[in-house]
Amino acid sequence: MADALLFATLNGLVTGLLLFMLASGVTLIFSMMGVLNFAHASFYMLGAYFAFSLSQALGFWPALLLAPLLTGALGALVERYGLRHVHRHGPVAELVFTFGLAFLIEELVQLVWGRATQDFRVPALLDFPLFTLLGQDFPAWRAFMLLLSLGIFAGLYAGLTRTRYGLILRAAITHPQTVANLGHNVPRLFMLAFGVGTGLAGLAGVIAGPVLGTWPGMAASLGSLVFVIVVIGGLGSLGGALVAALLIGLLQSWVIASSVGMADVLTLLGLSFPPEHPLRDLWRLTLAQVAPLLPHLLLVLTLLLRPAGLAGNRED
Amino acid sequence: MTRMPPAALRRIALAASLGLSALLSPLVVAQEPIRIAFIDPQSGSFAATGNSAYRVLSFAAEHYYNSRGGVLGGRRLEVVALDNKAAVADAQLQLRRAISEGMPFVISGQSSAVASALSSGIERHNERNPESRVLFLNYAAVDPVLTEDACSFWHFRFDAHADMKMAVMADHIAANPAITRVYVIGQDYSFGQAVGAAAARLMPARRADLQLVGNELHPIGQVKDFTPYISKIVASGANAVVTGNWGADMVALARGIADAGLDLPVYTFYAAYDGITRTLGEAGRNRIHMIHNDHANPFPSDERRDFTRAFEAAHPDLNVTQPRLVNTLMMLVQAMEAAGSSDPLQVALALEDSRMTTMTGEQIWMRPQDHQLFAPLHVSVHTDEGIEFDLDRSGFGLRTVHTTPLEATLTPSSCQMQRPAP
Numbered sequence: 001m002a003d004a005l006l007f008a009t010l011n012g013l014v015t016g017l018l019l020f021m022l023a024s025g026v027t028l029i030f031s032m033m034g035v036l037n038f039a040h041a042s043f044y045m046l047g048a049y050f051a052f053s054l055s056q057a058l059g060f061w062p063a064l065l066l067a068p069l070l071t072g073a074l075g076a077l078v079e080r081y082g083l084r085h086v087h088r089h090g091p092v093a094e095l096v097f098t099f100g101l102a103f104l105i106e107e108l109v110q111l112v113w114g115r116a117t118q119d120f121r122v123p124a125l126l127d128f129p130l131f132t133l134l135g136q137d138f139p140a141w142r143a144f145m146l147l148l149s150l151g152i153f154a155g156l157y158a159g160l161t162r163t164r165y166g167l168i169l170r171a172a173i174t175h176p177q178t179v180a181n182l183g184h185n186v187p188r189l190f191m192l193a194f195g196v197g198t199g200l201a202g203l204a205g206v207i208a209g210p211v212l213g214t215w216p217g218m219a220a221s222l223g224s225l226v227f228v229i230v231v232i233g234g235l236g237s238l239g240g241a242l243v244a245a246l247l248i249g250l251l252q253s254w255v256i257a258s259s260v261g262m263a264d265v266l267t268l269l270g271l272s273f274p275p276e277h278p279l280r281d282l283w284r285l286t287l288a289q290v291a292p293l294l295p296h297l298l299l300v301l302t303l304l305l306r307p308a309g310l311a312g313n314r315e316d
Numbered sequence: 317m318t319r320m321p322p323a324a325l326r327r328i329a330l331a332a333s334l335g336l337s338a339l340l341s342p343l344v345v346a347q348e349p350i351r352i353a354f355i356d357p358q359s360g361s362f363a364a365t366g367n368s369a370y371r372v373l374s375f376a377a378e379h380y381y382n383s384r385g386g387v388l389g390g391r392r393l394e395v396v397a398l399d400n401k402a403a404v405a406d407a408q409l410q411l412r413r414a415i416s417e418g419m420p421f422v423i424s425g426q427s428s429a430v431a432s433a434l435s436s437g438i439e440r441h442n443e444r445n446p447e448s449r450v451l452f453l454n455y456a457a458v459d460p461v462l463t464e465d466a467c468s469f470w471h472f473r474f475d476a477h478a479d480m481k482m483a484v485m486a487d488h489i490a491a492n493p494a495i496t497r498v499y500v501i502g503q504d505y506s507f508g509q510a511v512g513a514a515a516a517r518l519m520p521a522r523r524a525d526l527q528l529v530g531n532e533l534h535p536i537g538q539v540k541d542f543t544p545y546i547s548k549i550v551a552s553g554a555n556a557v558v559t560g561n562w563g564a565d566m567v568a569l570a571r572g573i574a575d576a577g578l579d580l581p582v583y584t585f586y587a588a589y590d591g592i593t594r595t596l597g598e599a600g601r602n603r604i605h606m607i608h609n610d611h612a613n614p615f616p617s618d619e620r621r622d623f624t625r626a627f628e629a630a631h632p633d634l635n636v637t638q639p640r641l642v643n644t645l646m647m648l649v650q651a652m653e654a655a656g657s658s659d660p661l662q663v664a665l666a667l668e669d670s671r672m673t674t675m676t677g678e679q680i681w682m683r684p685q686d687h688q689l690f691a692p693l694h695v696s697v698h699t700d701e702g703i704e705f706d707l708d709r710s711g712f713g714l715r716t717v718h719t720t721p722l723e724a725t726l727t728p729s730s731c732q733m734q735r736p737a738p
Contacts, residue, residue: 004547011543107359114633115364116591116708117567129577136550137577211575212540213567213595216363221540221564256534256544289504292538 007136008257009250014142016249017149021204022222023229023241024156025197031173031236032193034091035083038098041223042105043198047071047205048214049113052120060123067206072199079194084187102219110216120214145207152200153242160238169193173236228295232302234309243310248295255291349392350658352377352648353414355407355424355434358399362563364590366426368637369455370397373423375627376642380649387649388658395423402426404433411437415450420660423644425456425475428507435462435471442470442660442736451660455644458585459506463688467731470660472667472687474644478507478560478585480727481607482514484693484720485583488605489556490522491718495581497529499554501545503536503565511560511585529554537565542572549573555580562586567595574599581605587698589637594708596698601712604698610639610676611694611716615704617677624705635707643674643691647682661736679722686731693720 026040050070054063078101086097121127122141129137160166172179172189180186205218212218229248233240302309354373356366377393386392396419398410407430414422424434431454442449452471454462460477489495500515502508512531519526529552534545549557557580561569566587573582574596583605587596596604615621620639627636636642651666652658668684680691696714700706703713 004551007547008544011541015541110359110363115367117364117564117595118591119594119597119708119710132577135578136547137575139575211571213564213571215564215567215591217360217537217564221537253544257547259548289533289535292535 004257005254006133007138008253010138010142010146012250012253013246014145014249015253016246017146017153018204018208019222019225019229019249020242020245021149021152021200022226023233023245024153024238025200026226027230027233027236027238027241028193029197030230032169032176033083033087033094033190035087035094035098036227037197038095038223039078039101039105040098040198040201041219041226042102043071043075043201044205044208044222045109045216045219046074046105047202048120048209048218049109049118049205050202051206051209052113052118052214055120055123064203064206068199068203071202071205072195075198075201076191076195078198079191083194084190102223106216106219113216115216118209118214120209122210139211141211145211148203148207152203153238156200157238165192225295228299231299232295232309234311237309237311240309240311248298251294251298252291255294256288258287260287347390347392349394350387350421350652351394351396351417351419352421352423353398353410353419354395355398355400355410355414355422355430356426357402358397360401362402362426365563365637366399366402368590368634369425369641370395371631371634372627372636372638373641373645375630376623376645379623379626380642380646388652388656391658393645393649400424400430402430404430407434408437411441411450415441415445415448418448420449420658420663421451421453421648423453423455423641425454425638428457428459428462429505431457431462431471432459432466435466435468438470439468439734446736449660451664453644453648455638455641459510461506463686464730467686467729467733469687469733469735470664472664472682472689474640474647474689476609476691476693476725477688478510479514480725481585481693482511482518483727484695484718484725485558485607486515486518486522487720488607488695488718489519489558489583490526492581495556496525497527497552497554498556498558499530499532499549499552500528500558501530501532501534501549501569502560503562504533505536508533508536508560511558515558534565537563539565539568542569543576545569546572546576546578549580550576550578556583557581558583560585567592570596570600570604574603579603583607583695588714589635589707591708593698593706593712594710597710597712600698602697602699605695605717606698606714607693607695608714609691609693610643610674610678611696611714611719612639612705613696613703613713613715617675619675619677621704623675628705633709635705639674639676643672643680643689646674647672647680647689681722683729686729686733688729690722690725692722693725694718 022044026037029035029037047067051063051067054066086093126140126144128140130140130143131138160170168184169189172186176186229241229244233244354370356369357363358366374395377395381387382392400407400410411434434452438450438452454471454473456475458475458477460479463473498519500512502511516528516531519528559569581603585607587604587606624636650672651663651670655662655666667682671681674680678692680689682689694716695718696716698712699715700711702715706713
């Protein structure tokens, strides 16, 4: 049991940090521009597909560098020539714009790469088991994912708190008017933030593509979770997003590893139900079966009890 | 495959005898196409399978019939893809459209939930509108209930259902003495649950020391990373895994097993085609087993070889993923020719108890009692040795390791069919 728990923890961390890479971009963009970017997970997908194509031409490692840059550049262009125009028509128009963009990207991906799952593989250099614990390997690639995401978090945190750009960005989050009045080019700042955010999503796609599969549904499968994390963590808070992402990653992983179900709860209470009881399906549920429900349950609870999120500092 | 066109001859004779040939050209009547609605996902997450299935079906219609003068004495077969986005609501909408455009035949298969909705929708429609009846040919939805308690006169299933497949799988697993502990994992919906229940019922009955050490259900299409489930499989001490997973869930599960370095045989229903074979690649070699009909390697017949070659020449990036669809179309045409009409009722009656030799060279039989098709079933292994036609251009394909003849696949059915009044 202990080793299963250790594996669950390691994998929870990997998933959590991956989710954080996506959520950090969403939270950054939302807090600055007030736009909930529904297309964010689509950039994650684009990152994976770009890296897949680039790795066939140039090898994996250049693709790891180029694909996020390409995705980020595309994101910046979308902001500059799309979102900025829509911005005048208010937040609803922006929301609908990103919503439409998500569909557009999904269809474009299918047009260009087809509908089948792509054969995007872990590079040979990292395609070995790092260690084996009681019959189960832990792939080196996952350790790489873990380290890279930690590095990104550290870099992002340092960039936002220690550099001039970071300072102005954080100021623009809370007081965009003032920052503009001080002579800073706020629209360009927004474009930069959008580019960095989508670039991070692209990077997440590159490292997730080989393990979670590179296929047209990959954006939709992660999209809703990202918003849950952003809300639970608190809009605009990177630290909150990190905590929420890890929380959800670990929670899901642990819950699946556990074999606890309603039946155990009933036994504990000394209750039992006849097999033809109308609610018998409910009593047979295991915690693992409801695992995907938990983030959404947390979301509802957060909104009810602490609408600003775990670390949210802006209420509006 | 050349056919006599008795209907057209009769029509010509009739028209000539009435002296109407100048007014009502038999040629015009004969040219009216028979339209077949193919209601399957053409967009969204499950589009890959629906799309390649549509290509196979329309190619077969062209290859076997339209290029050889059509059916029923010169009528073309026209396959119309109607996108149901793998959703019940969209499928019902597309069914309305097929009916209003006068398409007498509906072919669909992905998702048992969609098939159930179509079957009951068509049953209701046909009862109320005897003048515009529709026949439902199900090529892949395998929830047993469709030919059991929920059977319908207007529904014909051309695939073996989950219990039949599980019985063959259980035989094959029981024949391997090295396997004693089986772990079942499946998607949490009607089909996944049916697989789990059938495994729990059949496995221990096959051999006394064969036990089920896990029966796990995971949410469908939501699990991005199967590693936590793999940990449970390891902890259970299983030495074989059985799964009904399909699509992305199948790929992710197989990858998780390979990444964790587990050397277990995996028995599946849907672990091939549409990018899955390529993704499994090396990691799945001689490990992934699949139960299916119309086995492929060693190549069973020249006709199948010709068809595969022609299809892959026309569609360089696709494979003949569903030879069953070709069987479905051929049996439909055979029934139309026998009935001498494309009237759904006449065709349904002709389909009942019909037999046919497939392009693979196998005998298949449509049982009249429940409209369930019976065919030899095969267990194949994912490998790159002895593969004549690979899948996904990957060098890998399926090689048959076990065959169960048609007679041994027969299962009783609880179907109480409501037949239309003659």
